[in-house]
Amino acid sequence: MLINFDNAATTFPKPRSVRKAVSEAVELFGGNAGRGGHPLAMRTSAALYSARETAADLFGASPENTVFTLNCTYALNMAIQGIMSGGGHLIISGMEHNSAARPAAALASSGRITLSVAEVFPDDSRTVEAFRSLIRKDTKAVVCTLAGNVTGQIPPWKEIAALCNERDICFIADGAQACGIYDIKMSDGINILCTAGHKGLYGITGTGLLISDGKYPIKPLIQGGTGSASLSLVQPELMPEALESGTPCIIGALSVKAGIEFIRQKGMDSIRSHEERICSRFIKELQAIPGAAVYREPEASYVPVVSFNIGSIPPEQLAAELSEQGFCLRAGYHCAALAHASLGTRNGTIRFSPSVFSCEEQAAALANSIKNISGSGKYQKNY
């Protein structure tokens, strides 16, 4: 039996209602949305709109500004490259996933933009100051994660968003680790929210969302069929179709709708409390293991994710041994070069991330396995 503690990568299992929605989508919604007037196309179009409306409502956005993407990486690329297409200065946080850091670095290395990286400290006021000090007259956008994917640290993003809003700087948020457990709203100062559909929203893989408040037009990265203005060779500007060229992942969008309905029924506060309890229990058990290092600071806030190491045991090796016992955890660098550089974790870490379907007993069993591996004498104790 597998016990998944790699839910920060993608949640598994999926709720029964999501599995049912996927099955129904395959059976019933086999048309192409927004293309054609026959019954299959019409009912598929209506279903996709309904999914769009559900996602928009969750984040306090309008359906036309809610774009389905393949994942959060696509959404971030569309947002960063679309907003920065005319050049300017971009600031990203030092906790960004490569999905934001790489497109930003690529634009900078091609000379099209200038890029600054704002350090994230355990002390929120220092982090806000780090962002403030980097803002220039030509700063066009700021990209900040709502929660880091390595340690789960929550930066003071509302304060950073406020800094941006006061100065007409586009605030782009990466919500991949926060959406579904926090009630994130566009009215919190977010101009563009990018998130995954397959993590805390419990949709299937291959789903993501880009949600805009409509203030900053996003130049499309991809042009193609939108089902509209078909005789024109110019990409239509109207959202969301302008950013949804080609056939969307309709099955995926319907899974996200079911996932959102699931988390709404459970309650985001309740899901978060449940996962936080599991993390607290896990940390407590870990702390009893000699050499355990948990990457959390007392003054910082975290989503339910725990990054750790045990003495000098290579994280990949520990994860491999745990996986032999049925525990699924991700070790290494988690596609987050900046965060690991900032943590100084040259060999990476091992990451524990529960979901609504995890329980404390599983976390305790995992900690016990770690204790046994660590105490087996196989690894040199040089902590």
Next chain:
Amino acid sequence: MRVCIVEMPSYTYAVKGEKLLSSRGYPCKIKRNISASPGSCGYSLFIYKDVKNAVAVLEQYRIPYTRITYGGE
């Protein structure tokens, strides 16, 4: 019966317009265009009653459309 056919630039706005009008008591329906309309998404809002006011509501809420024609149903 004479209907007002509002050709829409996107399916999303067609549904948005339909919901807006229906919630305000203007009976309407999304249908596929019968004739080719290059600027449109191929869908129109068919409005069956109080057309002038219904179109005014669309404009008030900045629901874009590409063309208005009239036809029989």
